[in-house]
Amino acid sequence: MSTTSKKRKEIKILEKSDGKLADEILELSGENVYGCYQCGTCSSGCPFIEEMDLTPDEVIRFAVLDKKEVLESKTIWLCASCYTCAERCPRDLNITKIMEALRQILLRKNIDETQITELTDEEKKKIPQLAFVCLFRKNIG
Amino acid sequence: MAITEALGHKLIEMEKWNCCGVVASLTSDDLMHHLASIRNLIHVQDEGEDKVVVLCDMCTNTLKQTNLRVTESQDDLETLNEFMDKENEYKGNVTVIHFLEFLRDEVGFDVIKKKVKRPLKGLRIMPYYGCMLLRPAEVAIDDPEEPRILADLIKALGGEVVDTPYKIECCGSYHTIDQKDVTSKRAGKISTFGVDRGADCIMLSCPLCKYNLDTRGKEAESLIDGYHQIPVFYYTQLIALALGLDMEPLDLEGHAVDPIKILKERGIV
Numbered sequence A: 001m002s003t004t005s006k007k008r009k010e011i012k013i014l015e016k017s018d019g020k021l022a023d024e025i026l027e028l029s030g031e032n033v034y035g036c037y038q039c040g041t042c043s044s045g046c047p048f049i050e051e052m053d054l055t056p057d058e059v060i061r062f063a064v065l066d067k068k069e070v071l072e073s074k075t076i077w078l079c080a081s082c083y084t085c086a087e088r089c090p091r092d093l094n095i096t097k098i099m100e101a102l103r104q105i106l107l108r109k110n111i112d113e114t115q116i117t118e119l120t121d122e123e124k125k126k127i128p129q130l131a132f133v134c135l136f137r138k139n140i141g
Numbered sequence B: 001m002a003i004t005e006a007l008g009h010k011l012i013e014m015e016k017w018n019c020c021g022v023v024a025s026l027t028s029d030d031l032m033h034h035l036a037s038i039r040n041l042i043h044v045q046d047e048g049e050d051k052v053v054v055l056c057d058m059c060t061n062t063l064k065q066t067n068l069r070v071t072e073s074q075d076d077l078e079t080l081n082e083f084m085d086k087e088n089e090y091k092g093n094v095t096v097i098h099f100l101e102f103l104r105d106e107v108g109f110d111v112i113k114k115k116v117k118r119p120l121k122g123l124r125i126m127p128y129y130g131c132m133l134l135r136p137a138e139v140a141i142d143d144p145e146e147p148r149i150l151a152d153l154i155k156a157l158g159g160e161v162v163d164t165p166y167k168i169e170c171c172g173s174y175h176t177i178d179q180k181d182v183t184s185k186r187a188g189k190i191s192t193f194g195v196d197r198g199a200d201c202i203m204l205s206c207p208l209c210k211y212n213l214d215t216r217g218k219e220a221e222s223l224i225d226g227y228h229q230i231p232v233f234y235y236t237q238l239i240a241l242a243l244g245l246d247m248e249p250l251d252l253e254g255h256a257v258d259p260i261k262i263l264k265e266r267g268i269v
Helices: A003-010 A021-031 A041-045 A057-062 A070-072 A084-089 A095-107 A121-126 A129-139 B002-006 B032-046 B059-074 B074-083 B099-107 B109-115 B147-158 B180-196 B206-221 B233-244 B261-265
Strands: B051-053 B095-098 B124-127 B201-202 B230-235
Touching: A021 A057, A021 A095, A021 B206, A041 A057, A041 A084, A057 A070, A057 A095, A070 A095, A084 A095, A095 A129, A095 B059, A129 B059, A129 B206, B002 B233, B032 B051, B032 B059, B032 B074, B051 B059, B051 B099, B059 B074, B059 B095, B095 B099, B099 B109, B099 B147, B124 B147, B124 B180, B147 B201, B147 B233, B180 B206, B201 B206, B201 B233, B206 B230, B230 B233
Parallel strands: B051 B095, B124 B201, B201 B230
Antiparallel strands: none
C-alpha cells in the first residue's frame, strides 16, 4: 500500500465529504445515482472487476445509501475510464463520470494517490508518455 | 506520411502542436483539462486548415470530446477563449479525424487493396481496438460493440481476420505504471482469446495498448503458466509492409515479442 493510501485511511471518514454523496455527485458529474436499478451490466463489462473491492454497481449503491466508506475503496482508483460501463448502462447513466466525481471529492480535498518509484529506468524510457500524463491527470488534483 | 503519399494523398504536418492532455474532462465544472486540446485546435485554425488527422487513439478521443463540448456549449467555449487571452479565439470549425477514418473514408480500402504489392497472405491477424476509438459513442469511429474497421483493413491487405470477443476490451491503460501485474494479466487474457482461435499476431492502433500488450504481455509469460505472447503490430506497420514500403522506419526490432519470425514464416519478408 502506498504511503498516501495509509494517510487516507487515517483520516476520519466523515471529514472527507460534507454533504450527501448523491448530491455532490450530481453537482460534479450531472448524473443522478438514484436512476440506477442495480442490473449489474456495468460490473459484468468492467475490465478490472477482479481486482476491485467493491463492484461498480456496489459503488453506486453505496452512493445512493450515502455510505461514505465508498471513498476509501480501491475501486474508484482502479477505474481506467474505459467507458464500457457508460456505453452499456440501460439507464443511460454515465458511470465513468460518477467514478470521476468520487475521485474528485477526494482530490479536491488534496488527498491524492500516486506512486511511481517502482519503475525501472528502462521502463521510464519506453512507456509511452501518455501513460504518465494520464496517470497524473487522474490521480492528482 | 510515407503511407499517405504511396496512396496518392498529401497530409501537411502541423507546425505548432502540444500535448493533448489525454483524458478529457469528466466533470461538469472542469474546463482546465480541455485547455491543451483547444490550443491544438486553435493551431490548426491558425495554420489555415479546418481538418486535422490524428495518429494516436487517446488524442483523437480527447480532441473530439473537447470539440464536442465546446460546440454544444457556447458558455464553455467563451470561458475557454477568454481564459486563453494570448491565443486567437477558437471558432469551433475544426473537424478531428483519426488516421483510420482517413484511410477508410477519404482514401478508401479498395484503393489500398489495389496498391498492395505484398499481400499478407496466410497471416492470421487478430484486430484489437481497445477503448478510445470506440467509446463514448458520440466520438466513436465505428460501432462500439461490433466494430469492423480494422477487420476490413486486414482483408484489404490480404490477411485473415481472427475475430475475438475481447477486441474491444480495455488494455489497462495507465495502470501499466502503478499496477504492472494487473496489466500483464489483462494482456494475457486479451491475447489468449486470439491464440486459442489460431491468431499469429495482433493488429492495433494505440501506442499505449501496444506497450501493454507487447511488453507487459511478455511479462505475463512469467505470471501465467504455459502462456506465450504473440507479436503485436501497429496497423501502420502492416500497411507499410503490404504496400512494399521501406522497412527501416518500422522499427520491428524494437518490439518486446519478436515480430519478424512470424513474418518470415509466412513469407512476407
